[in-house]
Amino acid sequence: MLWLLAAATLPRAAGAEEGQLPAPTPAQDISTADHSKFEELQGEFDSGREVTKACLECHTEAGHQVRQSIHWTWDYTHPDTGQQLGKRHVLNNFCTNVRTNEPRCTSCHTGYGWEDASFDFSNDTRVDCLVCHDTTGTYHKAPKDAGRVLETATTVHGKPLTPPDLGKVARNVGPPDVASCGSCHFNGGGGNGSKHGDLDSSLIDAPRSLDVHMSPEGGDMACQDCHVASGHELAGGRYDMTARDMQGTGKPGMRRQAATCESCHGVDAHDDGSYVARTLNQHSDRVACQTCHIPEIARGGVQTKTWWDWSKAGRLAEDGSRIHETNADGRISYWTRWGEIEWREDYIPSYAWFDGDMRYTEATDKIDPESVVAINSFAGGPEDADARIWPFKIMRGKQPYDAKRDRLVLMHLFGQDDTAYWKNLDWQPAIETAMATEGLPFSGEVGFVGTKMYWPITHMVAPADQAVGCADCHSEDSRLAGLNSFYMPGRDAPAWLDRIGGLAVLATLAGVLGHAALRAFFRHRRRAR
Amino acid sequence: MRQRIRLFSPFEIAWHWSQSLLIIGMLTTGFELHGTYRGLGYAEAATVHVTCALALMVVWVFAIFWHVATGEWRQYVPTTDKLWAVLRFYAGGIFRGEPHPFCPSRRRKHNPLQRFAYLIFNAVISPAIWITGLIYLTFNLFGDVLPVPLAPVATVHIATAYATLVFLIGHVYMITTGDTVFQHLKAMIIGYEAVETGPGPSNGGPPCDTESERPDGRIRTGR
Numbered sequence: 001m002l003w004l005l006a007a008a009t010l011p012r013a014a015g016a017e018e019g020q021l022p023a024p025t026p027a028q029d030i031s032t033a034d035h036s037k038f039e040e041l042q043g044e045f046d047s048g049r050e051v052t053k054a055c056l057e058c059h060t061e062a063g064h065q066v067r068q069s070i071h072w073t074w075d076y077t078h079p080d081t082g083q084q085l086g087k088r089h090v091l092n093n094f095c096t097n098v099r100t101n102e103p104r105c106t107s108c109h110t111g112y113g114w115e116d117a118s119f120d121f122s123n124d125t126r127v128d129c130l131v132c133h134d135t136t137g138t139y140h141k142a143p144k145d146a147g148r149v150l151e152t153a154t155t156v157h158g159k160p161l162t163p164p165d166l167g168k169v170a171r172n173v174g175p176p177d178v179a180s181c182g183s184c185h186f187n188g189g190g191g192n193g194s195k196h197g198d199l200d201s202s203l204i205d206a207p208r209s210l211d212v213h214m215s216p217e218g219g220d221m222a223c224q225d226c227h228v229a230s231g232h233e234l235a236g237g238r239y240d241m242t243a244r245d246m247q248g249t250g251k252p253g254m255r256r257q258a259a260t261c262e263s264c265h266g267v268d269a270h271d272d273g274s275y276v277a278r279t280l281n282q283h284s285d286r287v288a289c290q291t292c293h294i295p296e297i298a299r300g301g302v303q304t305k306t307w308w309d310w311s312k313a314g315r316l317a318e319d320g321s322r323i324h325e326t327n328a329d330g331r332i333s334y335w336t337r338w339g340e341i342e343w344r345e346d347y348i349p350s351y352a353w354f355d356g357d358m359r360y361t362e363a364t365d366k367i368d369p370e371s372v373v374a375i376n377s378f379a380g381g382p383e384d385a386d387a388r389i390w391p392f393k394i395m396r397g398k399q400p401y402d403a404k405r406d407r408l409v410l411m412h413l414f415g416q417d418d419t420a421y422w423k424n425l426d427w428q429p430a431i432e433t434a435m436a437t438e439g440l441p442f443s444g445e446v447g448f449v450g451t452k453m454y455w456p457i458t459h460m461v462a463p464a465d466q467a468v469g470c471a472d473c474h475s476e477d478s479r480l481a482g483l484n485s486f487y488m489p490g491r492d493a494p495a496w497l498d499r500i501g502g503l504a505v506l507a508t509l510a511g512v513l514g515h516a517a518l519r520a521f522f523r524h525r526r527r528a529r
Numbered sequence: 530m531r532q533r534i535r536l537f538s539p540f541e542i543a544w545h546w547s548q549s550l551l552i553i554g555m556l557t558t559g560f561e562l563h564g565t566y567r568g569l570g571y572a573e574a575a576t577v578h579v580t581c582a583l584a585l586m587v588v589w590v591f592a593i594f595w596h597v598a599t600g601e602w603r604q605y606v607p608t609t610d611k612l613w614a615v616l617r618f619y620a621g622g623i624f625r626g627e628p629h630p631f632c633p634s635r636r637r638k639h640n641p642l643q644r645f646a647y648l649i650f651n652a653v654i655s656p657a658i659w660i661t662g663l664i665y666l667t668f669n670l671f672g673d674v675l676p677v678p679l680a681p682v683a684t685v686h687i688a689t690a691y692a693t694l695v696f697l698i699g700h701v702y703m704i705t706t707g708d709t710v711f712q713h714l715k716a717m718i719i720g721y722e723a724v725e726t727g728p729g730p731s732n733g734g735p736p737c738d739t740e741s742e743r744p745d746g747r748i749r750t751g752r
Contacts, residue, residue: 275575275576275580276572276576285669470570471564471570471571474562474564475564476564486679487679489563489683490564490571493683493684494684497684497688500691501687501690501691501694504691504695505694505698508698508699511699512698512702515619515702516702516705518624519706522625526625526626
């Protein structure tokens with residue numbers, strides 16, 4: 001009987017070995033077309049738009065599809081909050097805003113020539129097919145030319161780039177790989193790994209220990225295996241997340257457009273039948289998979305920005321030249337045009353109850369300059385049916401605000417004109433230009449306010465044996481020390497209980513030892529008589 | 530004259546030792562889960578803790594049935610008869626080498642102090658710890674529809690764990706207070722205890738009630 005009970009509750013010995021098996025490799029996309037044989041793609045191409053025109057001759061709907069996607073619009077209306085979000089609108093605490101800085105920012109737009117607000121978003125031939133579909137690794141957009149193809153050799157963030165042979169790239173198109181997506185998503189916010197903390201170049205040919213899904217030694221999966229695409233619209237995104245997915249897997253005929261862990265693993269993912277597996281499954285309604293399975297931020301050896309202080313920008317060396325300092329890992333720690341930067345890697349995330357709905361502080365919202373302003377925020381708690389405990393990278397910093405009107409501001413950083421901050425190092429006109437272009441009031445008084453921004457951590461999923469252990473949370477020095485609205489075993493027992501309990505145990509021990517000593521003493525004395 | 534009497538039936542022996550093993554296992558792993566120390570590892574400790582709990586529930590089902598069926602539950606009915614004598618013995622007489630004022634028999638296996646202690650353990654500490662433990666164990670099954678606050682449940686669970694540890698320390702010590710250090714332990718293992726019987730016992734202790742004993746040592750029930 002006992003043996004049966006034990007067998008039913010102890011982890012199966014084979015469980016550990018099963019965890020070592022590589023995940024099933026997704027079906028390969030075997031195309032029915034060989035683009036190198038297409039007449040339209042033979043010969044030379046003068047520009048990216050010429051290639052796009054050739055693509056559209058066969059892929060008649062592709063241009064329209066891309067133009068509906070957030071990759072093109074940089075515009076997103078949140079279905080629950082109604083806030084108008086998307087890169088085109090939101091403020092962050094890196095380079096803060098796109099408006100008036102387009103030629104630099106839109107080097108990561110999936111289009112050609114977004115110079116300013118006059119960009120024609122309705123023109124199919126302005127869609128950049130190659131930035132996602134190049135398989136040669138030789139296609140590059142110019143870093144400062146509104147998304148146009150690189151025409152002269154240059155160096156970006158220390159990486160030398162040469163202009164691509166567009167004909168060759170066009171004849172070798174295919175589904176995106178990690179590097180295609182990463183060419184933008186790994187480099188946002190000022191260089192490799194800067195922004196997210198869970199997306200950087202280490203994911204290209206990742207070791208299994210870094211990302212059990214994407215590693216060639218693991219699942220060998222591509223981004224779109226989770227970010228499932230349909231008609232050039234991809235599942236997933238940070239504005240409206242499914243923080244708690246109780247639907248599970250999409251069987252044939254069911255939903256496929258989901259990027260949650262549960263959409264593949266189901267809601268009861270721990271399946272070796274042991275008590276621990278059952279208990280972990282019982283956690284998954286309150287704790288996001290990511291919370292345990294992504295033990296640290298920036299685990300791939302590439303640092304991520306954690307602090308950006310714009311108030312320190314503008315300092316010059318004694319000879320009047322601009323300052324450029326790097327840390328021990330070669331990352332920029334001070335730059336005259338950036339201010340002060342701090343980087344980190346391999347660190348424990350912050351944890352919070354998260355309902356999936358990101359609300360942004362807009363440039364029209366009044367802020368409290370005495371507090372640290374949350375660039376984005378969210379709701380959630382133990383009683384919230386949509387929320388779970390999630391890991392976050394918190395990006396902190398100081399950035400300009402309108403000190404008279406108590407509003408966050410846009411800033412005009414990039415350009416060769418008289419007001420661009422990076423050229424002139426003068427905040428007032430730089431902000432004036434950006435605010436005026438956006439049609440927002442600005443008092444002219446510049447202050448600096450502390451800000452923080454939450455980045456949900458969901459990539460770089462470690463193999464199961466590297467998951468966060470129970471006692472990392474169920475202990476006094478819990479990872480979840482800040483989340484106090486619920487009782488957690490191992491963390492929350494009242495201190496008086498241990499004081500009284502410990503005292504009672506010690507008193508009992510002292511009592512019996514004393515009693516035993518007296519017995520021994522009197523027996524000895526009796527015998528001595 | 531010394532006589533060997535059967536104090537504990539094979540079932541009681543098996544019950545006692547399986548229960549004690551499981552309780553010690555649960556105390557050890559429970560205090561690890563509580564964070565008092567680190568040993569097995571949290572997941573392993575939790576597994577052992579719950580396995581022992583399930584096993585103990587099975588043992589208890591048998592034990593409760595046995596106690597009801599045999600009427601042996603009467604062994605835990607509290608009494609003040611000789612209670613003060615026993616207390617005085619442990620507070621003083623034991624040091625002077627006086628004989629124990631209570632002599633165990635089949636009908637009264639436990640001295641009045643034991644009766645109180647075991648009654649508190651069986652009727653207060655144990656139910657409190659396993660009722661709270663069951664709520665803990667099954668919380669996820671009903672927590673959404675009946676949100677029981679976990680803090681008081683956990684507090685009672687931990688408090689009773691300390692109480693169990695206190696009981697265990699006291700209990701282990703008390704079994705060393707027989708005529709020899711291992712006399713009581715031996716009785717709990719083999720089931721027999723040697724007691725003084727007949728008039729004028731040689732050690733000056735009370736005469737023992739052996740009339741209810743059968744020479745074959747079989748347990749008489751129902752009285």
